[in-house]
Amino acid sequence: MNTAASRKPASRRTLPRLDESLLTHMAPFEKLDKAQIRAILDHAVSRRYAAGTALFDEGAPADRFFMLLDGYVRVVRITPTGEQVTALHIPAGQLLGIAKALGRDTYPASAIAATDSIALSWPMRLWDSFVETYDGFSTASNKTVGQRVGEMNNRMVEMATQQVEQRVANALLRLINQTGRKVDDGIEIDFPMTRQDLSELTATTLHTVSRLLSKWEKQGLVQSKRKRITVTDPHALVVIGQT
Amino acid sequence: MNTAASRKPASRRTLPRLDESLLTHMAPFEKLDKAQIRAILDHAVSRRYAAGTALFDEGAPADRFFMLLDGYVRVVRITPTGEQVTALHIPAGQLLGIAKALGRDTYPASAIAATDSIALSWPMRLWDSFVETYDGFSTASNKTVGQRVGEMNNRMVEMATQQVEQRVANALLRLINQTGRKVDDGIEIDFPMTRQDLSELTATTLHTVSRLLSKWEKQGLVQSKRKRITVTDPHALVVIGQT
Structure with missing residues (x-):
């Protein structure tokens, strides 16, 4: 009893050994053998980030890079007047905080866990x-980097040329594409998404997003409740997005 | 006489030898010795691009990468409905068409000479x-890549959060910052810039840009004639851009 009790805090202090299977199927590591993955994992720190907490902050020295193992991360810029603009959503399986690949010493944006997330990180x-x-x-x-440039580029073109209704429809389609989960009624965006989040993502007002979602809900295109958005008629959104 | 006459066409067929001084002061090559620069130049093709012609086209196989030696290049996306959106301006001294650095096989956008330009290029x-x-x-x-990501990111934030007047003021400030040339009355944007170009760059209408430029011209902040824009009171534009 005494031994078992004293073992528990000890095992808490000792980091659990990370298994190679965590990384073998992920693109940056898929060409490596087990010994190489072992060496990579032995340098990694594994951490859980509660929804809403930052993995790193815009402008801070880029001292670590990350691999998101589970969850979703919002990449956010904060304007001088304190407004938030969501630049990207990053799903599990991707590198982030890779400032070195951009020739930078600081993080160009903040990364906020959109849902409870787990990430490995290494010293830069x-x-x-x-x-x-x-x-x-x-x-x-x-x-x-190329995919993110492409995504930002597409969003810039959307903002420059599309009406608000198209932008919101296309944002929802992109989200179910990247992170959709099949549910009974359609495809659910697999992380909490408030109307405020959606307005930041589409460069429009909370009021407009609320009005559109209510309209689409009445028309049977989407369902939204408690930070969860489900697209019930993707085809109708595709039509709106292209109009 | 006969010899001299026959020499002329011959020297036209033979490419002029590119001098090492073309590249020694440019960032990607500044750490290299003369022999390395010689080898690099011996693989390069040097070409002049008249204003309005494309160095490469969006979606085409990325078979060459480029170094802009002289002039300015607009990086342009064309939407499915045929609208043009200017993503970036690239000044001399920068690499472009570097699809490989983005892990891509095709060019993500088109590059159009904004003014008569000269570029070297190499097979990808x-x-x-x-x-x-x-x-x-x-x-x-x-x-x-990092600088361009940062610029696109900033423009996305501007589009998401700023009013049209701020965006146009900031675009002019960015252009004189990147490409400004001191002239008698102020700082001139050093390549032809139509009101249409400026509207594509700031995601607004030609009408709005014309109205703003006319107003600012009356107020003595800018001068514009025949595709040339000169900022005569940069400080006033800074104030407008931050309001």
């Missing part, structure tokens, strides 16, 4: 050796 | 060997 001083040593890592991180 | 199959062989090349290309 290991970045160059990862790039040099691990086959496919650099290509995968370039691809990640 | 040389990209990996440039990254491996030439010290500083990879860091510089990452930094270029």
Whole structure:
């Protein structure tokens, strides 16, 4: 009894060993053998981030890079007047905080856990050796940057050329595409999404988003309750998004 | 006489030898010695692009990467409905068309010479060997990507949070910052810039841009004639941009 009781705090202090299976199927590491993945994991810190907490902050020294294992992260910019603009959503399986791939010493934006999330992280001083040593890592991180540039670029084009209704429809379609989960009534966005979040993402007002969601709910295109949004008629949204 | 006459067409067919001084002071190549720069130049094609012509087109196979030696290039996206959105302006001294740094096989946007321009280009199959062989090349290309991500990010935040008048003021300030040339009356944007260009850049209508420029011209903040825009009171624009 005494032994078992004293074992518990001890095992809390000792970090659980991270299993290779955490990384073997993820793009930046998929070309590596078990020994290499072991070495990578032995340098990693694994942490849980409660919904709403920051993995890192805009402007802070970029001293670690991250791999999101579970959950979703919102990449957020805060304007001089305190407004938040959501630049991207990052799903599990992607690198983030990879300032070095952008030739930067600071994080260009903040990363906030949109839902309870788990991430591995490594000291940024290991970045160059990862790039040099691990086959496919650099290509995968370039691809990640490229996808995000493409996404930002698309959103910029949308903001420049589309009406609010199209933008909100396309944002919902993008979210179910990236993070959708099949449920009885349709496809649910798999993390908490308030109307405020959606207005920040589409560069419109809370009032407009509320009005649109209420209208679409009456028309049977979406359901929304307690931070959960389900798209019940994706095809109708595609039509609105293209109009 | 006969010899001299026959020499002329011959020297036209032979490409002029590119001098090392073209590249030694440019960031991606500044750590290299003369022999390395010579090897790089020997693989380069040098070409002039008349204003309005494309260096490469959105969606086309990314078979070459470029270094802009002189002029300015607009990076443009074309929407499904045929609207143009200017994502970036690229000044001389920067790499462009570097799809490989984004893990892509195609160009993510079109690059159009905004003014008569000169660029070197290399076959994309040389990209990996440039990254491996030439010290500083990879860091510089990452930094270029990072700056453009930052710029796009800033513009996205502006579009999401600023009024049209602020956006146009900030766009003019950014342009004189990047490409400004001191003239008698103020700072001139150093390439042809129509009101249409400015409306595409700020995601607003031609009508709004015309109205703002006319107002600011009356107030003595800018002068615009024949595709040339000069900012005569930058401080006043800073104030408008921050309001």
